[in-house]
Amino acid sequence: MSYKNFPMVPRVIFGRGSFNQLNDIIAPKRLNIKAPFIFLIDDVFRNNAWLTSRINLSYDDRIIYISSKEEPKTSQVDELVEEIILMAKERPSGIIGIGGGTLLDLAKAVSIMLNNEGETKNYQGWDLVKNPAVYHVGIPTISGTGSEVSRTTVLTGPEKKLGINSDFTPFDQVVLDPELTKDVPLNQWFYTGMDCYIHCIESLQGTYLNTFSESYGLMALELCKDIFSEDTLTKEQAEDKLMMASWHGGMSIVYSQVGVAHALSYGLSYLLGTKHGIGNCIVFDHLEEFYPEGVKLFKAMKEKHNIELPQGICADLSDKDFDTMIKIALSLEPLWENALGKKWKSIATPKKIKDLYKKM
Numbered sequence: 001m002s003y004k005n006f007p008m009v010p011r012v013i014f015g016r017g018s019f020n021q022l023n024d025i026i027a028p029k030r031l032n033i034k035a036p037f038i039f040l041i042d043d044v045f046r047n048n049a050w051l052t053s054r055i056n057l058s059y060d061d062r063i064i065y066i067s068s069k070e071e072p073k074t075s076q077v078d079e080l081v082e083e084i085i086l087m088a089k090e091r092p093s094g095i096i097g098i099g100g101g102t103l104l105d106l107a108k109a110v111s112i113m114l115n116n117e118g119e120t121k122n123y124q125g126w127d128l129v130k131n132p133a134v135y136h137v138g139i140p141t142i143s144g145t146g147s148e149v150s151r152t153t154v155l156t157g158p159e160k161k162l163g164i165n166s167d168f169t170p171f172d173q174v175v176l177d178p179e180l181t182k183d184v185p186l187n188q189w190f191y192t193g194m195d196c197y198i199h200c201i202e203s204l205q206g207t208y209l210n211t212f213s214e215s216y217g218l219m220a221l222e223l224c225k226d227i228f229s230e231d232t233l234t235k236e237q238a239e240d241k242l243m244m245a246s247w248h249g250g251m252s253i254v255y256s257q258v259g260v261a262h263a264l265s266y267g268l269s270y271l272l273g274t275k276h277g278i279g280n281c282i283v284f285d286h287l288e289e290f291y292p293e294g295v296k297l298f299k300a301m302k303e304k305h306n307i308e309l310p311q312g313i314c315a316d317l318s319d320k321d322f323d324t325m326i327k328i329a330l331s332l333e334p335l336w337e338n339a340l341g342k343k344w345k346s347i348a349t350p351k352k353i354k355d356l357y358k359k360m
């Protein structure tokens, strides 16, 4: 038996207002005055002086605003890397991603691709990255994905939606400032928060579970219950707790895997562009047979917060469309094996998956 040896985020700062310390944190990492820091920021913050006025740009440092309407694509990473190489006199000192999972994943991918040859799509998979990434910092502004701790950056490529899973993917520094999440809209708060809840359920119910994953998963699940099914927390407390739930949920899947909801959600995302948080919710709503307790509580939380999920998103799809989604979903073998065990193929048949998609 050989155990996997995982890298972790080596530095993290937590606290309301800790974002104010960003300039001091990154300053020692400047390689020289020609090597800029590049800030990749969700364009929801474009004209938001409360956030951006706290970033000191020196020398050739630049902010690039990026829309998170669509999830990251390998071609988008290639374009960003090209743009950065053209604009910078030297290889950047660091990439700082500010936003949700979309921006965090882009920052991770760009920092890897600045130091690795060829196209991003060639690195989708496990342990394909050869050279360490450029110094990269993750600053979440919405909580739930766990991207701030994870060893992957999920990208849609020409052939597949799959992460760059590597030892060079995790951030070198994370800034956890729950105050940055104060203006997240209610629906989005729920969808991305449920990503964390679903990580916990899939990890805790999975066959890959070990004590490392379980202890993080249980912590994150408790926090999610406090946040989404009780009324005892102030808004600030709920923001603080969800940021830590996201972290622990992400830690829980380091040593295990996600499961059925994520596999099916990747299929929706690939074909229809359904975003991760809402896609997971749409799928999870129909997974009673796999996660009976987890889905029951999910439905109660959905009700409590008056969340209406889209219905009938697969109503007009052709057989070919269903086949595409089924192929993407079934290609994620570790997710199915984690969820259903070694004999998963006898349970997760194409017909079974099609029946599930038809309900959505």
Ligand code: NAD
Pocket (backbone or CB within 6 Å): 042, 043, 044, 068, 069, 071, 072, 099, 100, 101, 102, 103, 105, 141, 142, 143, 144, 145, 146, 147, 148, 150, 151, 152, 153, 154, 180, 181, 182, 183, 184, 185, 188, 191, 192, 195, 275, 276, 277
């Ligand atoms: P997101 O980054 O797409 O953001 C969702 C929405 O919230 C956007 O409209 C964004 O503009 C808005 N937003 C973010 N912060 C805000 C703020 N403070 N105030 C107001 N609006 C704000 O959503 P997400 O759910 O965080 O991330 C989804 C992405 O994360 C997907 O691409 C998914 O594949 C990826 N993901 C990655 C991992 C990983 O381990 N790498 C894990 C799970 C999900």
Ligand code: ZN
Pocket (backbone or CB within 6 Å): 145, 195, 196, 199, 262, 276, 280
């Ligand atoms: Zn997820």
